[in-house]
Amino acid sequence: MESKVKQEIFKDERTVQIEHKIGNELAFLTIFLLLLSILVKLVFWRLDWQACVPEIIIIFTLEIYAGVRSWQLGLDIRRSDTTGSSRRFRSRLATGVFLAASFLLVQILNGDSKEKPSFSQNPVLQFIFILVLIVAFSSILDQLVNYFYRKKQTKLEKELEEN
Structure with a gap:
């Protein structure tokens, strides 16, 4: 009789990288599907934006988890300095758009704006x-x-210099 012994599986760097790549693709696909769900709810089903709150909370939670885990593991999320300036520009642009959109939203919700009817009736604008x-x-x-x-890197560098 042949005995069934579990064979130990060895993982090399390539296998680990492929597993990480699949994980990243799954996370991207999850966020994409959640955004697609928001689009369908707003544009095709004509639901109010409050119907999309669960998807928004899930996306924010995924972003927070990824950020916290990256920080805990000491991963540099901005690895290359060559794309640093363009990435910083996009980040600043997104922050500016966020602040402008937030200001507009506060005006719309307070009723101080003429855009209130167009915003509430335009699902594409909501999306x-x-x-x-x-x-x-x-x-x-x-x-x-x-x-x-x-901040963590400078602390580690100071500790290494002292030793």
Whole structure:
């Protein structure tokens, strides 16, 4: 009789990288599907934006989790300095759009704006606003993680210099 012995599976760097790549693709696909769900709810089903709150909360939670884990593991989310300036520009642009959209939203919700009827009746505008809000949140979170990463790196460098 042949005995069934579990064979130990060895993982090399390539296998680990492929697993990480699949995980990243799954996370991207999840966010994409949640955004698609928001689009369908707003544009095709003509639901109010409050119907999209669960998807928005899930996306924000995924972003927060990714940021916290990156910081805990000491991963540099801005690895290459060559794309640093363009990434910073996009981040600042997203933050500016976020602030402008937030100001507009406060005016609309308070009833101090003539845009209130057009915003509440235009699902595409609502979707774009939600998308900009998510991008801005992600950008701000990336900046926070990068700040704490740099702070942690300088602390580690000082400890290494002292020893």
